[in-house]
Structures are given as C-alpha cells and as structure tokens.
Amino acid sequence: MSEDSQGGGLACPVPITQYPQVLLAHGGGGRLTHQVIEKIFLEAFRSGELESRHDGAVVEVPGKRLAFTTDSYVVRPLFFPGGDIGSLAVHGSVNDLAMCGARPLFLSAGFILEEGLPMESHWRIACSMKAAADAAGVRIVTGDTKVVERGKGDGVFINTAGIGVIEHGLAIVPASVRPGDAVLLSGDVGRHGIAVLSAREGLAFESEIQSDSALLSGIVLDLLAAGLEIHCLRDLTRGGLATALVEIAEASRTHVQIDESRIPVREDVQGACEILGFDPMYVANEGRFIAFLPQSQADRALDILRRHPLGREALLLGSVLPQGEPGIVTMRSKIGALRIVDMLSGEQLPRIC
Amino acid sequence: MSEDSQGGGLACPVPITQYPQVLLAHGGGGRLTHQVIEKIFLEAFRSGELESRHDGAVVEVPGKRLAFTTDSYVVRPLFFPGGDIGSLAVHGSVNDLAMCGARPLFLSAGFILEEGLPMESHWRIACSMKAAADAAGVRIVTGDTKVVERGKGDGVFINTAGIGVIEHGLAIVPASVRPGDAVLLSGDVGRHGIAVLSAREGLAFESEIQSDSALLSGIVLDLLAAGLEIHCLRDLTRGGLATALVEIAEASRTHVQIDESRIPVREDVQGACEILGFDPMYVANEGRFIAFLPQSQADRALDILRRHPLGREALLLGSVLPQGEPGIVTMRSKIGALRIVDMLSGEQLPRIC
Numbered sequence: 058m059s060e061d062s063q064g065g066g067l068a069c070p071v072p073i074t075q076y077p078q079v080l081l082a083h084g085g086g087g088r089l090t091h092q093v094i095e096k097i098f099l100e101a102f103r104s105g106e107l108e109s110r111h112d113g114a115v116v117e118v119p120g121k122r123l124a125f126t127t128d129s130y131v132v133r134p135l136f137f138p139g140g141d142i143g144s145l146a147v148h149g150s151v152n153d154l155a156m157c158g159a160r161p162l163f164l165s166a167g168f169i170l171e172e173g174l175p176m177e178s179h180w181r182i183a184c185s186m187k188a189a190a191d192a193a194g195v196r197i198v199t200g201d202t203k204v205v206e207r208g209k210g211d212g213v214f215i216n217t218a219g220i221g222v223i224e225h226g227l228a229i230v231p232a233s234v235r236p237g238d239a240v241l242l243s244g245d246v247g248r249h250g251i252a253v254l255s256a257r258e259g260l261a262f263e264s265e266i267q268s269d270s271a272l273l274s275g276i277v278l279d280l281l282a283a284g285l286e287i288h289c290l291r292d293l294t295r296g297g298l299a300t301a302l303v304e305i306a307e308a309s310r311t312h313v314q315i316d317e318s319r320i321p322v323r324e325d326v327q328g329a330c331e332i333l334g335f336d337p338m339y340v341a342n343e344g345r346f347i348a349f350l351p352q353s354q355a356d357r358a359l360d361i362l363r364r365h366p367l368g369r370e371a372l373l374l375g376s377v378l379p380q381g382e383p384g385i386v387t388m389r390s391k392i393g394a395l396r397i398v399d400m401l402s403g404e405q406l407p408r409i410c
Numbered sequence: 411m412s413e414d415s416q417g418g419g420l421a422c423p424v425p426i427t428q429y430p431q432v433l434l435a436h437g438g439g440g441r442l443t444h445q446v447i448e449k450i451f452l453e454a455f456r457s458g459e460l461e462s463r464h465d466g467a468v469v470e471v472p473g474k475r476l477a478f479t480t481d482s483y484v485v486r487p488l489f490f491p492g493g494d495i496g497s498l499a500v501h502g503s504v505n506d507l508a509m510c511g512a513r514p515l516f517l518s519a520g521f522i523l524e525e526g527l528p529m530e531s532h533w534r535i536a537c538s539m540k541a542a543a544d545a546a547g548v549r550i551v552t553g554d555t556k557v558v559e560r561g562k563g564d565g566v567f568i569n570t571a572g573i574g575v576i577e578h579g580l581a582i583v584p585a586s587v588r589p590g591d592a593v594l595l596s597g598d599v600g601r602h603g604i605a606v607l608s609a610r611e612g613l614a615f616e617s618e619i620q621s622d623s624a625l626l627s628g629i630v631l632d633l634l635a636a637g638l639e640i641h642c643l644r645d646l647t648r649g650g651l652a653t654a655l656v657e658i659a660e661a662s663r664t665h666v667q668i669d670e671s672r673i674p675v676r677e678d679v680q681g682a683c684e685i686l687g688f689d690p691m692y693v694a695n696e697g698r699f700i701a702f703l704p705q706s707q708a709d710r711a712l713d714i715l716r717r718h719p720l721g722r723e724a725l726l727l728g729s730v731l732p733q734g735e736p737g738i739v740t741m742r743s744k745i746g747a748l749r750i751v752d753m754l755s756g757e758q759l760p761r762i763c
Contacts, residue, residue: 079529082557129556198478204436214567222472
C-alpha cells in the first residue's frame with residue numbers, strides 16, 4: 058500500500074530524526090506527551106474541540122450541550138492501596154466530565170485482556186467499576202472485550218468513555234481564564250502516585266499511603282449549583298499540579314502565579330517523595346482539582362468546597378496576574394524566591410493511571 | 411485489601427474451576443466471548459441497555475435519543491490489504507452506531523502505544539483515522555494517549571467510542587425481531603478475516619484479497635430515509651455471519667432460517683477458506699450487515715440497498731419462521747439438508763479487529 062492510501066497524503070510532522078520511536082516518556086503527561094498530542098493528534102484530527110485542550114469535548118447535538126471524554130487506563134499494579142484499575146477507570150472519566158462542568162450520565166467500558174489473566178481479577182475489577190459507577194450515579198451502558206496473546210498486553214487495560222450533560226451556560230475551558238482570576242486547589246497533592254508506586258515496587262513506608270482516587274462530580278456540581286462564574290477546572294492527574302497549571306497557563310496565554318508554601322502535602326507523602334527523589338507538585342492525583350474563577354467569588358467558592366468531604370482542605374493557591382507574561386507559571390518558593398514552573402520534560406512515573 | 415472492598419461483596423459467578431484464566435478464545439467473538447460478557451460484564455454492570463445485547467446503547471438525555479458505542483481494536487498486523495487499524499477503528503464504531511439506526515456524529519480516540527512503535531506508524535494510523543472520519547462525516551473530538559513498556563503491548567491498540575443521534579422512532583434492537591421477518595444480507599462475506607490473516611501469515615493467494623472494511627452509515631441512513639420499518643441491524647464482525655444470526659435469534663427468542671446457497675462468497679475467498687480450513691460464515695467482515703424487517707418491505711429494502719455501492723449484491727438470505735423453535739438458527743444446505751448453525755465455541759482467528 059502506498060503512503061498516500063494510508064495517510065491521506067499528509068507528511069509526518071514529527072521530527073522523526075529526534076524521536077523516531079515512541080518512548081515511555083511520550084506517555085508521562087509531560088512535555089513529550091504534549092508534543093505527541095500536538096504533532097500527531099491535533100495535526101491529524103484538527104477540530105475545535107481538540108484545540109480547546111480540555112479534558113473532554115463539549116459537543117452540541119441539536120438542542121443539547123453534551124460533554125464527551127475518553128481515557129485508557131494502564132495502571133500497574135492492577136490493585137493498589139485505595140483503589141484498582143476498575144475504580145480508577147470510572148473515577149478518571151467521571152472526573153473529566155466534571156472538569157467540563159457536566160453532570161456525568163453514561164460510561165462505556167472497553168477491556169483489553171491479556172491471555173492468562175485470572176478470571177477472578179477480571180471479575181473483581183468489573184465489580185469495582187460497578188460500585189464506582191453507582192456511587193457516581195452514572196450507568197455503564199455499552200462495552201467491548203478483546204483478548205491479546207500472553208506477552209502482548211499486561212493483565213488488563215481499560216478504556217472508559219463518558220457522556221455528560223451541561224446544564225449551565227458557562228464555557229469552562231482554559232480560554233475562559235482571565236487576568237485577576239483566583240486559583241483554588243481542592244486538597245493535598247501527591248497521594249495517588251506514591252500509593253501506586255509503593256504498591257508496584259513493594260515499598261513500605263511508616264503508614265500505608267492510600268490513593269486519593271475519588272469522584273469529583275459531586276463537589277463540582279455543588280460549585281455550579283451555587284451559580285459561581287467558574288472559568289476553568291482541571292483535575293491533577295498525570296504530571297500532577299505543576300503540569301495542570303502549565304497546561305492552563307499556556308492554553309489561556311495567561312501568567313499564573315502560586316505560592317509554594319500553600320501547597321498541602323501530607324507528611325508521609327512528603328517523606329516518601331524525598332526518599333524517591335520526586336517533587337510532589339509533579340506526582341499524579343486522581344481526586345484533586347484546581348478551579349479558576351473571579352477573585353471576588355473565591356471566598357464563596359472556598360466555603361462551598363470546604364463543606365464537601367473531598368474539599369475540606371481547599372485553599373487559595375494563587376492567581377492569574379493582571380499583567381504577566383503570557384503562557385507561564387511562576388511560583389514563590391518557601392524562601393521567597395520566584396521561579397518558573399515547567400512541565401516534566403520526560404517521564405517520572407510510568408503507568409500511573 | 412479485602413475482596414469486599416474491591417468487589418462490592420459479589421461472588422465471582424464464573425465457573426473458575428473450568429476457566430480460571432482468560433483464554434484467547436474468550437476474545438474470539440464466539441461462545442466463550444459470550445460467556446465472559448454474560449458472566450462478568452452483564453452480571454457486574456446490569457443495565458437495560460446492556461441487556462438489549464446490541465452493538466451500542468441507546469440512551470436518553472433529556473429530550474434526545476442518542477446512540478453510544480465503544481470498541482477496542484487490537485488487529486494484527488497494523489496494516490493490511492484494504493485498511494489499517496486506524497481506518498478499522500473508525501469504520502467499526504461508526505458501523506456500530508449505524509446498527510443502532512443512528513446518524514454518527516462524534517468519536518473519541520484512545521491510543522495505547524507500545525514503547526518503540528515507529529512514530530511514523532502512529533502518524534500514518536492517525537491520518538488514516540482522520541480520512542475515515544471525514545468520509546463518515548464524524549468528528550474525532552476527544553482523545554487520550556498512554557504508553558506501555560516494550561513487551562507489554564503490541565504496537566498500538568486503539569479504542570474508539572462514538573455518539574450518534576437517532577432521528578426516527580424505531581427501536582432497532584434484537585427484541586424487535588418478529589416471526590415472519592425477512593433477513594437481508596448486504597453483500598459477500600469473509601473478506602476482512604482472510605485479508606488480515608493473509609497479511610499476518612504472509613500468505614499469497616492468486617489475487618490479493620482486500621478487506622471489505624467500509625462505512626455502513628450511508629447505506630443504513632438510506633434505508634431509514636425510505637421510512638422502512640427496520641426491526642434489527644447487525645454488522646458481521648468477529649464471529650462472522652453465523653455468530654450475528656445466532657446472537658439475534660437468541661436475544662429475540664426467534665427461529666431464523668437461512669439458505670446456504672444464497673450466501674455470497676467470492677471465489678478467491680472460498681478458495682482461501684478451503685485451504686485454511688475456515689467456514690466463510692464464521693469469518694469476520696467489517697463492511698457487511700444483515701437487516702431484519704417485515705417480509706412485505708423486503709423488495710423495497712433490497713432496491714434501496716442495491717442502489718448503494720456497498721449493497722450492489724444485497725439479497726434475501728432467509729426469514730424468521732412464523733412457528734419455529736425460539737433462539738435457534740437453521741440453515742438449508744446446498745444439498746437440501748437442514749442443520750443448526752451455532753456460534754464458534756472457541757477461537758478461529760484471534761485479533762482480527
């Protein structure tokens with residue numbers, strides 16, 4: 058077959074002399090992941106929804122605004138303190154819908170099983186998905202199962218896609234972020250990544266660190282129900298808090314500034330990060346998010362967040378500078394110095410979600 | 411963690427003494443695939459939409475009837491005569507929406523890449539998806555990319571989920587099939603499976619057999635536009651024509667009877683099947699479907715099908731017997747004998763889609 062018949066005649070835009078092959082770091086959520094997404098995904102597929110660089114697409118079927126999202130889950134190990142690949146696959150896609158400001162309604166579930174997977178593991182994972190879906194008030198309405206040969210997969214990979222309905226008139230996307238906005242953070246960071254890594258590597262810390270994996274739809278719907286003018290929401294998954302901030306600053310061409318001393322990190326997570334050489338700002342979470350909204354509404358938003366079990370420690374993390382440098386994030390360190398926060402350029406923790 | 415915390419306290423319903431582990435045949439589309447779906451998927455997730463045993467779910471968001479579907483694609487090799495994993499991933503999910511009688515609107519794309527995949531293959535596949543999506547008039551609006559270590563995947567796996575809108579009042583599901591219905595077949599069978607297998611195994615037949623992979627949304631929308639009372643549609647993917655017929659007979663508790671002599675199989679496909687020991691009735695297609703509708707509308711439907719390039723050879727394959735045995739398919743063979751058609755019990759061609 059000719060290249061033309063396969064690729065519609067478009068030349069490959071990736072500098073293939075630099076990265077002729079996929080690296081693990083291309084999946085790490087950092088700079089290289091963004092490069093693949095921009096050079097391949099956006100370039101090939103081009104659509105307004107993709108350009109918005111959000112966690113899901115907001116699409117219009119005649120008369121209805123819907124959110125649509127997808128994520129594949131390849132976390133290793135399949136079971137970890139505080140969750141498993143099944144609950145994660147539901148939480149992740151429900152949270153992506155929530156980050157679009159949508160009420161989650163329906164999920165699909167696609168399984169890629171590796172020959173030899175214990176059938177009981179498959180069952181436990183399916184039940185865990187069901188329990189998480191029930192808790193979220195969403196229904197798993199369609200699915201698919203494929204099997205690949207032993208050594209061509211890794212136990213089970215799950216894809217979930219989600220549909221939610223948008224019941225307000227806000228455009229909750231990076232492009233809505235405005236100079237002067239407050240940046241709120243819903244709670245402590247770094248637990249999911251450390252929980253998965255310690256399960257994977259058999260690390261024992263003084264106390265077992267549990268993943269923060271949780272459903273964010275309830276707390277987000279609380280914010281929306283209060284009529285707050287939310288500009289953007291983002292959950293802090295692959296690449297952690299730092300990557301989420303940089304993504305939004307870049308996509309909105311604004312300058313976000315935060316205070317390092319305000320970032321809540323549990324002592325055991327901080328200790329584990331120090332031992333492992335990780336910066337908790339870059340470690341994945343699965344139940345934490347940031348919210349951008351007008352400074353004048355920050356206190357009301359914090360009140361609402363703190364009334365929810367998942368937002369008790371919610372705080373004002375920083376703000377969008379009125380006259381900053383477009384597309385950057387700066388952080389005032391604990392000793393007062395100002396430094397630029399960037400995405401990871403490579404891979405910190407592969408297969409964290 | 412206790413079983414309870416993982417599995418919501420449900421006991422595993424699979425006879426794990428018989429199949430304690432996932433077998434390749436659990437992905438083959440035959441009896442074992444159905445067992446996994448029934449014992450794990452339906453048991454764990456229970457929902458009316460899943461119970462309908464259709465290619466996608468029809469869901470209601472206030473005021474709108476939508477179809478929602480998902481499929482993961484693990485075809486090997488990635489490129490084969492007549493298509494590649496990218497075009498297949500679009501055709502497959504668009505076709506599932508079409509089988510729900512929906513107009514396809516949006517797709518998601520989730521990639522699981524194996525470390526080491528040539529970046530150019532990724533690009534070619536993405537471009538192929540884009541070309542297929544354009545041809546279908548659907549937009550790829552959201553996506554995700556994960557990377558797994560070398561040896562933990564197989565080049566690339568793709569999941570696509572799709573949303574379509576239903577613009578008529580019909581319930582196009584197996585449960586709508588009625589005694590007396592005509593069963594129409596849109597064209598010849600067996601090409602996709604043989605094309606993929608010959609590419610995989612390096613088999614050379616006299617002529618290159620091309621996959622029939624194609625978009626069925628146009629031809630189905632033609633049928634719907636004519637106001638025909640379509641009862642059920644099913645594309646003939648994994649497990650082929652035989653499995654699709656048995657699935658519908660079982661789900662509708664009807665007796666379907668077909669004529670073997672009417673099944674169109676191209677001479678080169680027939681020859682390849684004989685060499686390989688396959689029955690073309692069980693070989694996967696990606697651009698063929700069957701339709702159930704009242705006998706009185708069969709001629710009009712055939713006229714419409716035959717006007718479309720993908721339906722030129724459309725024909726009346728059989729009927730739903732007025733007084734048959736519920737849940738079975740029988741076939742009158744070329745020599746006049748009547749035999750029961752069953753699903754495959756095991757695996758014929760792994761990783762065909």
